[in-house]
Amino acid sequence: MSFVTVRDVWQSYGARSILERVTLDVSEGDFVSIVGASGCGKSTFLRLLLADERPVRGEIRVDGAEPATEPGRSRGVVFQRYSVFPHMTVRENIVAAETFSRPLGRVWGRARREARERADATLERVGLAHVADAYPATLSGGMQQRLAIAQALTARPRILLLDEPFGALDPGTRLSMHAFLQDLRAETGMTVFMVTHDLEEGFKLGDRVLVFDKPRWDTQAPERFGATITYDFDARDGGVPFQRILDRYPSLAPRPPAATG
């Protein structure tokens, strides 16, 4: 049964068409990777799933209902991009994430101590134990990225939205973050949508790989048409049709690893 249902969704900003005719069914627990050229509307699609904005046309349903518009976390959808609180230390950010999934919110006493211990174990796992008492703004880009992912995963949302989550990480750190995500996903059965520019990563982590692209172009008016899902690959069988995709989308070719971590 479809858990996330997207029906004929269109989005535009003013006269500028971004997405058109997007239709998709995703089962609960699926990991959906999303690739596509820069600026083609992948992040916009995540914001629509988050109900951060409404489509100009079409319908999105999560578990049969319209995505709720009240503040994020209580409805079970977490967007890694928006998750870190700048006024809390790294450890406090992880502890806070745990409480999002609790009906009573904040925790005290022994429960809080235990939450801190679990937070420290998580920070150890993602290589941030040594900066547990620091504030997010003082961390490097790669560290901030790891904190955002660790925090989003700690909240154990029903749906996790990741927007280029591993972009600024060195190859070794990236692999350990992959493992962390895969373990937590196996534990929680969460549904994941991940935008990535790395096809190999998309196929490694995803059950499906969606390609967003513009199927029609008006050379006189490039803003006239939007992007849609032009390919929907099954990534479960390990049969990776990289070459076919790369031939058509050279811009998706893996980039050399970034320097920071």
Ligand SMILES: Nc1ncnc2c1ncn2[C@@H]1O[C@H](COP(=O)(O)OP(=O)(O)OP(=O)(O)O)[C@@H](O)[C@H]1O
């Ligand atoms: N709120 C907005 N108002 C106007 N234009 C917007 C808005 N949000 C996004 N856009 C434009 O819509 C287009 C699609 O943006 P989006 O961020 O969804 O693309 P993307 O595929 O995620 O790109 P990238 O891969 O570079 O992150 C971009 O050209 C962007 O400038």
